[in-house]
Structure formats: structure tokens, C-alpha cells
Amino acid sequence: MIKPPVKIFTSWIVLLLLLTLLFILNLSLGSVRIPFSEIVSIVMGRGSHNEVWTNIVWDFRITKALTCILAGSALSVGGLQMQTLFRNALAGPDVLGLSSGASLAVSLVFMGQVTGIQFLNSPSAWSVVIASSIGAFTIFFLIWSLSQKLRDNTSLLIVGIMIGAAASSIVSVLQFLSKAEDQQSFLLWTFGSLGGLNWTEIQILAGILIIGGGIGIISSKALNAWTLGDNYTQSLGINIKQSRFLIIFSTSILTGAVTAFCGPIAFVGLAVPHLTKLLIKTHNHRILIPAVVMMGASLLLFCDIIAQLPGSKYVLPINAITALVGAPVVIWIILRAKRLSV
Amino acid sequence: MENSGNTTRSAIETNQLSTGYRTNHVENILFNNLNLSLQTGKLTCFMGPNGIGKSTLIRTLAGLQKPLAGEIHYFPEEKKKEAPLSQKIALVLTDRISMPNMGVYELISFGRYPYLDWNIKLSKADTMIIQQAIQQVHIEHLVDKRLYELSDGQLQMVMIARALAQDTPIILLDEPTAHLDLNNRVQMMNLLRKLSRILNKTILVATHELDLALQTADEIWLTRRDKNIITGIPEDLILQDVFDEIFQFKGFDLKTGRVDHEVHRNISIKLIGNGHEFLWTKNALERNGYCISTDQPDFVLTISNQKNTYAWQLNEHQSFSSLQDVLAYLGSESKK
Numbered sequence: 001m002i003k004p005p006v007k008i009f010t011s012w013i014v015l016l017l018l019l020t021l022l023f024i025l026n027l028s029l030g031s032v033r034i035p036f037s038e039i040v041s042i043v044m045g046r047g048s049h050n051e052v053w054t055n056i057v058w059d060f061r062i063t064k065a066l067t068c069i070l071a072g073s074a075l076s077v078g079g080l081q082m083q084t085l086f087r088n089a090l091a092g093p094d095v096l097g098l099s100s101g102a103s104l105a106v107s108l109v110f111m112g113q114v115t116g117i118q119f120l121n122s123p124s125a126w127s128v129v130i131a132s133s134i135g136a137f138t139i140f141f142l143i144w145s146l147s148q149k150l151r152d153n154t155s156l157l158i159v160g161i162m163i164g165a166a167a168s169s170i171v172s173v174l175q176f177l178s179k180a181e182d183q184q185s186f187l188l189w190t191f192g193s194l195g196g197l198n199w200t201e202i203q204i205l206a207g208i209l210i211i212g213g214g215i216g217i218i219s220s221k222a223l224n225a226w227t228l229g230d231n232y233t234q235s236l237g238i239n240i241k242q243s244r245f246l247i248i249f250s251t252s253i254l255t256g257a258v259t260a261f262c263g264p265i266a267f268v269g270l271a272v273p274h275l276t277k278l279l280i281k282t283h284n285h286r287i288l289i290p291a292v293v294m295m296g297a298s299l300l301l302f303c304d305i306i307a308q309l310p311g312s313k314y315v316l317p318i319n320a321i322t323a324l325v326g327a328p329v330v331i332w333i334i335l336r337a338k339r340l341s342v
Numbered sequence: 343m344e345n346s347g348n349t350t351r352s353a354i355e356t357n358q359l360s361t362g363y364r365t366n367h368v369e370n371i372l373f374n375n376l377n378l379s380l381q382t383g384k385l386t387c388f389m390g391p392n393g394i395g396k397s398t399l400i401r402t403l404a405g406l407q408k409p410l411a412g413e414i415h416y417f418p419e420e421k422k423k424e425a426p427l428s429q430k431i432a433l434v435l436t437d438r439i440s441m442p443n444m445g446v447y448e449l450i451s452f453g454r455y456p457y458l459d460w461n462i463k464l465s466k467a468d469t470m471i472i473q474q475a476i477q478q479v480h481i482e483h484l485v486d487k488r489l490y491e492l493s494d495g496q497l498q499m500v501m502i503a504r505a506l507a508q509d510t511p512i513i514l515l516d517e518p519t520a521h522l523d524l525n526n527r528v529q530m531m532n533l534l535r536k537l538s539r540i541l542n543k544t545i546l547v548a549t550h551e552l553d554l555a556l557q558t559a560d561e562i563w564l565t566r567r568d569k570n571i572i573t574g575i576p577e578d579l580i581l582q583d584v585f586d587e588i589f590q591f592k593g594f595d596l597k598t599g600r601v602d603h604e605v606h607r608n609i610s611i612k613l614i615g616n617g618h619e620f621l622w623t624k625n626a627l628e629r630n631g632y633c634i635s636t637d638q639p640d641f642v643l644t645i646s647n648q649k650n651t652y653a654w655q656l657n658e659h660q661s662f663s664s665l666q667d668v669l670a671y672l673g674s675e676s677k678k
Contacts (some may be wrong), residue, residue: 228449229437
């Protein structure tokens with residue numbers, strides 16, 4: 001009797017433990033020292049004798065940790081989908097130029113005056129979110145309409161990279177022409193931020209990401225088939241135009257929403273799928289997507305812990321940390337595995 | 343070509359089919375006005391030089407690519423409910439599988455995708471079909487391996503098992519024997535032949551293996567220079583000299599199946615013996631430029647075989663235990 005290979009449940013337990021551990025660790029660290037027992041008590045809803053601590057944990061630490069979980073998992077699922085669709089180990093969620101489009105739109109909000117058009121007098125948080133979403137979705141529609149004319153995914157990948165490069169260069173021109181203080185606020189946005197979200201914003205972000213992730217889960221079958229290339233995908237009865245649309249749409253929702261609320265967070269989406277496949281050796285996206293969600297959440301929680309520089313009052317920009325943590329990890333994987341599996 | 347009264351049905355029929363590429367306003371036609379018929383339950387070998395458009399035709403027949411003109415009909419004689427193409431045709435292509443960490447079982451199970459919904463849950467029936475496919479290709483020992491652990495030959499067998507798991511009446515294979523050694527090539531062609539006989543699969547194989555194709559194929563499709571394809575059973579095509587016309591053999595005689603040797607030594611030898619040893623002795627002598635002749639030979643070589651121990655006797659006084667020694671002696675004699 002031949003049986004399908006048994007799934008390794010220990011990997012799931014490892015992922016779950018890792019996520020829980022990092023979540024708790026993330027909550028317990030910060031510029032204000034709060035005893036661990038108090039944090040547990042606050043999280044359990046029993047509150048603390050110190051009202052300030054309760055507020056800090058509920059309104060700052062938990063929101064930030066949840067943002068880490070949402071952003072980390074969404075970007076990782078986006079990265080996984082792009083790596084599979086393009087069969088390219090170096091693809092990430094921003095490979096289609098979505099983040100660049102969002103950056104361009106946001107840069108217009110902050111530095112638009114130089115073009116002679118005043119978009120907003122004082123950019124609010126929501127105007128940045130809306131501008132960023134518009135930017136990302138303009139790019140999505142551009143990519144999608146171009147994909148109708150392109151035969152293969154590699155051409156689409158190159159077109160995406162080119163659009164991203166063009167958008168980035170417009171941002172550079174704007175930066176060059178802008179006043180220093182406008183540049184500064186835009187630069188701060190590009191560093192990425194996980195701490196600025198309130199509960200309403202988190203609910204909205206979570207809702208959008210669940211839709212994007214759901215589309216990703218539904219596309220699992222197509223994603224699995226794409227690992228064999230487009231000829232086999234088609235011969236297995238999968239509508240390649242439709243599934244390509246859904247995969248790009250899902251990635252755009254995930255990446256666009258995270259970029260809108262947290263800024264362009266780099267590297268997580270590229271590194272996490274590789275890390276996950278090292279632990280769970282499968283190409284079945286029904287298993288990979290949930291696994292990548294947990295790994296992505298864990299990695300961004302970890303990066304956020306590093307960014308807070310435990311024991312100090314400084315908080316480093318998250319974007320600097322993701323690359324700083326992610327790059328050695330990817331190099332280590334390549335050296336260890338010798339072959340990268342997309 | 344007449345079908346000699348056989349009542350085989352066609353699995354695929356093409357009507358004035360043209361294949362190739364259309365880029366902007368330029369049409370690159372590879373084949374024109376094809377009226378082919380792929381017979382059910384037969385192994386058909388599709389032969390022709392590289393770059394002539396075999397892969398494109400296979401992709402077109404499989405519905406992956408639109409024809410430039412003409413029509414393709416699948417099972418034209420059957421009045422069954424239209425099943426999707428993915429449940430009629432399985433493919434083995436030359437596309438590189440770049441998933442080294444994928445499991446063999448995982449890859450084979452992809453064959454069931456045309457029958458699964460988005461949830462991709464394999465039913466009992468699905469796992470049964472996958473098991474059968476694995477057994478039919480005899481790769482039970484590979485099931486738990488990952489793709490990077492496989493040799494080229496093993497990977498091809500896995501790809502065929504995947505195609506069998508798709509449970510389609512037709513299988514189209516593009517160069518499945520490329521990069522395989524002789525043993526694996528023979529194994530592959532025998533397997534395909536067996537599958538067509540036992541499982542009544544309609545199989546089309548694009549291949550360069552002329553000798554293997556001639557010995558295994560029920561029918562040959564042979565590409566011609568005029569963008570058309572000639573079809574027939576191998577033996578008919580050989581006797582009609584069409585292979586020579588297309589492949590333009592240089593020093594190879596297809597009717598005898600042998601490479602032509604130049605008789606460059608002016609020495610004729612009469613051979614006495616029989617069986618394999620006779621054939622291989624003849625081969626060794628001809629390869630080295632000796633003329634095998636019966637009238638007025640310079641030497642007479644007698645081959646004896648006692649319980650698979652061979653001996654060669656030259657002009658009844660020189661005895662040798664290997665052909666190498668015979669050749670060495672003849673070489674020194676011819677210099678004199």
C-alpha cells in the first residue's frame with residue numbers, strides 16, 4: 001500500500017509556539033517597564049492597579065503587536081504568491097511596483113506643492129492611507145491591463161519591475177525639488193511604522209486582509225499548478241487568465257492595505273516564504289499559506305522587538321530592521337540549502 | 343494512407359490545421375493544412391528534425407495554443423457529453439520542473455487537479471488512481487523521495503505517472519527520451535508501448551530515437567520539408583524511402599540498419615561461423631576496413647563457440663582468444 005506522505009504536525013506546533021512566545025515578548029518590552037504578571041493580567045482582561053499600564057498595553061502594545069501580526073502575515077502571503085506565480089525566488093509582494101505606486105501617491109501628498117498643485121494643506125493619517133491605496137490600485141489596474149497583452153509571466157514580472165522603477169524615479173525628482181521639512185515627513189513614512197494604528201484602523205486593516213488572504217486560499221489549487229509552469233497549469237484545466245488575475249488581485253489587496261496603513265515594509269515578504277519552506281517541506285499552498293501567515297507574523301514581531309532596542313528609549317525604523325534581520329537570514333538559507341525552492 | 347481494413351477510431355482528427363505563431367502582423371507558419379488522425383489505443387511516434395515545430399503542434403493539439411487555421415476534433419465518432427480537455431489529454435512536456443523540494447507523490451497527485459475543486463481534497467477514488475499510476479510505471483520505490491533526489495530517467499517516469507494519474511484517454515509526450523541513456527530510453531519506449539496496449543491509451547511521442555521508434559511505434563508521423571506530415575506504419579515508410587529523403591542519412595543504411603563502412607584495407611576475409619559471434623566478428627572486421635568475401639579470400643577466419651567460450655582460427659594455424667588479438671594480428675599482416 002502506498003500512502004500519501006504524512007504531514008509533519010510538529011512544524012505547526014513549532015510555529016504556534018514561536019508566534020505565542022514572540023507575541024508575549026513583544027508585549028512585555030517597551031520604553032516603560034511593566035511587570036510580566038501585570039501584562040498577563042491586563043491581557044486576560046482583569047486590568048491592573050496602575051491605570052497607565054493598562055492604557056499602555058491596550059492602546060499601544062497590543063495594537064502594535066496586532067499590526068505586526070497583520071502586516072507580517074499579509075506581506076508574506078503576498079510574497080509567496082508572487083514567488084510561485086513568477087517561479088522566481090527573488091520575487092516579493094512589491095515586485096509588481098505596488099509599493100512604488102503607493103509611495104508615489106503618498107509623496108504627492110507630502111511634497112506635491114513643488115508641482116504647483118496643493119493636494120492637502122495638512123496631510124492627515126487618513127489622507128495618507130487613501131492616497132497610498134489609490135497609488136497601489138492604479139498600479140494594479142495598470143499591471144492587470146498589461147497582463148492581457150503579455151504571453152508569459154516573465155514578461156509581466158519585468159514590466160512590473162519597470163513600472164516600479166519609473167514610479168520610484170518620479171518620487172526621487174519630487175524629493176529633489178521639495179523643501180526639507182516636506183521631505184522629512186515623507187522620509188519618515190517610507191521608514192514604515194507599526195505603532196500608529198488605533199483599534200478602528202486595525203479592524204479595517206484586518207477586514208481587508210482577510211478578503212485578500214481568502215482569495216489567496218481559494219487560489220491555492222492554481223498556485224500549486226503554477227509551480228509546474230503555465231503549460232502544465234493550463235493542461236490541468238486551470239483558467240490561467242482568471243487565476244493570474246485572482247493571484248495578482250489578492251497580492252495587491254494584501255500589499256496595498258499594509259503599505260497604506262504601515263508604509264512600505266520591505267524584505268519580510270521575500271524572506272518569509274523561504275524560511276517557511278525550510279521548516280515545512282511542501283509546495284501545497286493549502287498548507288503553505290497558513291504556515292507563511294504564522295511565520296510572517298512571528299518574523300515581524302521579532303523585528304519589532306529588535307527595533308525597540310530592548311533596554312533603551314530609542315525606537316529604530318522598522319524598515320531598517322527587516323532588511324538587517326532578513327538579509328543574513330536569506331544568505332544563511334542559500335548557503336545551507338544550496339538550492340532555493342520557489 | 344489506407345488503414346488496411348482496421349476499424350480503429352480516431353482520438354484526435356485535424357482538419358486543414360495550420361500551426362505556428364502569430365506576432366503582430368507576421369504569421370510564422372510551421373505546419374500547413376494538416377489532415378491527421380491519431381488512432382485510439384495506438385502508439386504513434388512523431389519524428390522530425392529539431393526546430394521544425396513538433397512542440398508547437400503538440401501544444402496546439404493539447405489546446406494550449408490556438409491554431410492559425412483549421413480545426414481539431416477530439417473523439418469525433420463518439421457522441422458523449424463534452425468533457426473538458428484536461429480530462430481528455432495529459433501532457434509530458436520538456437518544461438523544466440524547478441521545484442527541487444517537491445515530493446514525488448505531491449507531483450503525481452497534481453494529475454487529479456482536473457477533477458478537484460478549489461479545496462483540492464483527494465478522495466479515496468483519487469488516491470486509488472494515483473496508486474495505480476505509480477504501480478503502472480513501477481516507481482513505488484520513489485514515492486517518498488523529493489525531486490532533487492531523482493535521476494533524469496526517474497523524473498521522466500514520475501512525469502509519466504503524473505500524466506497517468508490524470509486518467510485521460512490521450513497522452514501527448516514531447517521528447518520524453520531526451521537526456522536519457524540507452525537503457526532508460528528503451529525502458530521508456532517499452533513502457534509507453536505497454537500503456538497503449540494494456541490501458542488502451544492513445545499515445546503520441548515526439549522523439550528523435552529513430553531506431554527505437556521503428557521498433558515500437560504502431561504508426562509514425564514524419565515531418566516533411568513542405569510543412570506537412572506523412573503518416574504510416576514504420577515498415578511501409580522505410581520501404582518507401584521517405585526517411586532517407588527527410589533525414590538525409592550520411593553513411594547510414596536504414597534498410598539494413600547499419601552504418602556504412604569504407605573498405606580501406608585491400609584484404610578480403612572469408613568468415614565461417616554462426617550466431618551472434620558471427621555478426622560481431624563481421625562488425626569488428628568491417629569497422630576496421632576489411633572486406634568480407636567468399637571468393638578468393640586472403641584469409642579464412644573460423645569462429646568456434648564452446649559453452650560461450652569463443653575462439654578464432656585464422657587459416658587453420660593461428661589461434662586467438664579475442665577479437666582484439668585477431669585485429670592486432672591482421673593489422674601487422676596487412677602492413678607487410
